[in-house]
Amino acid sequence: MAGTPNHFQLIQQFAVTAAQMQAIETRIFDAGMPVAALMEKVALNITRRLLSILHSEHTSTPIKLIGVLVGPGHNGGDALVVARELYYRGYGVLLYSPFSQHKPLTADHLRYAASLGIQTVEAIAQLAHCDLIIDGMFGFGLERPIQGDIAQIVETVNSWHQPVFSIDIPSGIHTDTGLVLGKAIKATKTFCLGLWKLAFLQEQALPWLGTSELIDFDIPLTDIHAVLGVSPPLQRLTPQWAISHLPIPLPQNTHKYKQGHLLIIAGSRRYTGAALLSGLGARASGVGMLSIAVPESIKPLLSFQLPEALIIGCPETELGAIASIADHINLDSYDAIACGPGLTPENVSLIQTVLNSHRPLVLDADGLNLLAQLDPVTTLSNRQAATILTPHRGEFKRLFPQLNDKSHSSMEGSRAAARLTGAVVILKGARTCIATPQSVIINPESSPALARGGSGDVLTGLLGGLLATQSRQSQPPELSAQVAVWWHSLAGIVAAGDRTELGVDAFTLTKYLNLKQLLTHFPQFTPNSNVPIYNN
Ligand SMILES: NC(=O)C1=CN([C@@H]2O[C@H](COP(=O)(O)OP(=O)(O)OC[C@H]3O[C@@H](n4cnc5c(N)ncnc54)[C@H](OP(=O)(O)O)[C@@H]3O)[C@@H](O)[C@H]2O)[C@@H](O)CC1
Ligand SMILES: Nc1ncnc2c1ncn2[C@@H]1O[C@H](COP(=O)(O)OP(=O)(O)O)[C@@H](O)[C@H]1O
Numbered sequence: 001m002a003g004t005p006n007h008f009q010l011i012q013q014f015a016v017t018a019a020q021m022q023a024i025e026t027r028i029f030d031a032g033m034p035v036a037a038l039m040e041k042v043a044l045n046i047t048r049r050l051l052s053i054l055h056s057e058h059t060s061t062p063i064k065l066i067g068v069l070v071g072p073g074h075n076g077g078d079a080l081v082v083a084r085e086l087y088y089r090g091y092g093v094l095l096y097s098p099f100s101q102h103k104p105l106t107a108d109h110l111r112y113a114a115s116l117g118i119q120t121v122e123a124i125a126q127l128a129h130c131d132l133i134i135d136g137m138f139g140f141g142l143e144r145p146i147q148g149d150i151a152q153i154v155e156t157v158n159s160w161h162q163p164v165f166s167i168d169i170p171s172g173i174h175t176d177t178g179l180v181l182g183k184a185i186k187a188t189k190t191f192c193l194g195l196w197k198l199a200f201l202q203e204q205a206l207p208w209l210g211t212s213e214l215i216d217f218d219i220p221l222t223d224i225h226a227v228l229g230v231s232p233p234l235q236r237l238t239p240q241w242a243i244s245h246l247p248i249p250l251p252q253n254t255h256k257y258k259q260g261h262l263l264i265i266a267g268s269r270r271y272t273g274a275a276l277l278s279g280l281g282a283r284a285s286g287v288g289m290l291s292i293a294v295p296e297s298i299k300p301l302l303s304f305q306l307p308e309a310l311i312i313g314c315p316e317t318e319l320g321a322i323a324s325i326a327d328h329i330n331l332d333s334y335d336a337i338a339c340g341p342g343l344t345p346e347n348v349s350l351i352q353t354v355l356n357s358h359r360p361l362v363l364d365a366d367g368l369n370l371l372a373q374l375d376p377v378t379t380l381s382n383r384q385a386a387t388i389l390t391p392h393r394g395e396f397k398r399l400f401p402q403l404n405d406k407s408h409s410s411m412e413g414s415r416a417a418a419r420l421t422g423a424v425v426i427l428k429g430a431r432t433c434i435a436t437p438q439s440v441i442i443n444p445e446s447s448p449a450l451a452r453g454g455s456g457d458v459l460t461g462l463l464g465g466l467l468a469t470q471s472r473q474s475q476p477p478e479l480s481a482q483v484a485v486w487w488h489s490l491a492g493i494v495a496a497g498d499r500t501e502l503g504v505d506a507f508t509l510t511k512y513l514n515l516k517q518l519l520t521h522f523p524q525f526t527p528n529s530n531v532p533i534y535n536n
């Protein structure tokens with residue numbers, strides 16, 4: 001039923017470390033769930049999903065023979081239950097377990113599989129002709145690097161061409177950091193079990209995960225909250241959350257100023273397009289009023305392309321950058337300001353003026369490069385209104401060189417920067433993190449089609465527009481940041497689906513921000529509704 005989230009939808013917001021998963025698992029076992037029963041349930045759910053994929057998806061070779069890598073722990077146990085079920089469904093199954101010791105439950109399943117006549121092979125090479133490999137070697141119990149013979153086995157499997165489906169996590173990927181521990185299986189698809197592990201939100205793990213999906217096994221929400229807290233400081237950004245916080249439907253008695261007035265400060269003679277792309281992003285946000293301050297010489301172009309916007313021509317430098325904000329402009333009369341795309345890094349006094357305003361502010365691109373020339377921590381800490389920074393990794397390093405030791409993890413880096421400055425920090429990338437001093441929320445789905453000049457400018461405008469509208473409604477700035485990041489990524493995903501990943505230039509992307517079209521992908525969720533459980 002629309003508006004009533006089911007268990008699978010509710011758990012999408014959570015992300016856990018191996019230790020947290022273990023703690024949740026312990027609570028379930030202590031409450032009386034037998035370990036073997038849970039393994040059976042989990043593995044049957046994996047099998048059901050696997051069979052539906054095998055029946056529905058077109059594979060280049062029909063899947064008849066399946067090779068199963070069996071580890072020493074419960075990841076191996078899961079794999080053995082899946083193997084047994086596949087065997088009963090008529091698939092050819094070959095087991096391979098290069099370990100002399102197994103945990104008792106795994107050893108029992110191995111013995112039972114043998115008693116059924118499921119063949120165990122003695123060398124990895126004997127799986128070479130399988131149509132599909134199931135990787136059940138290590139799950140969240142992997143703590144030390146894969147070395148020696150096992151590393152050799154991983155390399156051999158990675159050199160083959162058939163699909164590899166990993167159970168819980170590709171063997172060799174660290175559950176928390178997403179880093180490769182020695183060697184790791186390169187999966188085609190990964191079935192993450194029960195709750196999303198942190199690795200799935202770490203960019204460094206992406207090449208190993210393939211496509212990933214969550215297999216639900218009904219972990220009680222009380223156990224999740226008992227371990228993670230009622231309002232976990234780290235969460236996944238879900239479509240349900242973002243859609244429920246879109247600023248629609250509009251109040252019947254609203255007017256254009258109530259819908260927010262955004263001022264974009266962008267562009268230069270050299271980077272005209274940045275101002276235009278930000279303007280088009282802001283247009284898609286539905287903001288009530290849009291003003292764009294640009295150097296005088298590019299005003300005609302903007303006026304032509306964005307007839308609904310008020311284009312403000314500003315005095316310009318010899319090189320065609322904004323020299324100062326036009327005299328008649330009172331920055332404090334806007335509901336939000338978005339500043340930076342295409343400014344050139346010439347004019348520090350401009351950014352100082354903007355920072356001195358008392359309005360919510362998005363800083364991007366050259367806005368960030370100019371800020372880096374000041375003392376970002378002191379400057380931002382002294383601001384009288386909310387600031388949202390939208391750096392990519394390079395800009396982040398320039399802004400916060402003192403956080404270089406945290407640069408391996410966007411979650412850690414963005415959180416530390418938000419704590420230092422009090423700003424909302426959107427650290428952009430394949431897995432964009434949105435951090436406040438209290439929390440980090442990570443966008444788990446996007447498209448590499450967005451890795452293209454100008455797509456960040458579009459985000460800045462979209463975000464600025466939402467910020468202007470939503471700050472009028474007393475919504476916190478991080479909410480606009482979350483909605484904008486989700487919206488922008490979804491546009492990228494849908495555009496890439498229609499046009500391939502190469503067909504999504506930034507201008508085309510703005511056309512895909514059409515919300516009506518995007519929402520057809522989520523008929524089950526309603527804008528502006530209450531989402532239970534999720535307390536931000
Ligand atoms: N949580 C849940 O709710 C549920 C979890 N379930 C499943 O259980 C999985 C977790 O199982 P797990 O704890 O047994 O750990 P797992 O990943 O199989 O591996 C540990 C074994 O590997 C060994 N080992 C480690 N590193 C090694 C190395 N480098 N080289 C060689 N050996 C190494 C390690 O040996 P040890 O360190 O003890 O010497 C130990 O024997 C989880 O991912 C999921 O699939 C579901 O069934 C039910 C619901
Ligand atoms: N591999 C990727 N997968 C998904 N999104 C990406 C990827 N690479 C970049 N992006 C997104 O594309 C946008 C690029 O922004 P930015 O680097 O500021 O570009 P520009 O300054 O050229 O506009 C960001 O929203 C970022 O999250």
Ligand SMILES: [K+]
Binds near residue numbers: 137167169
């Ligand atoms: K695995």
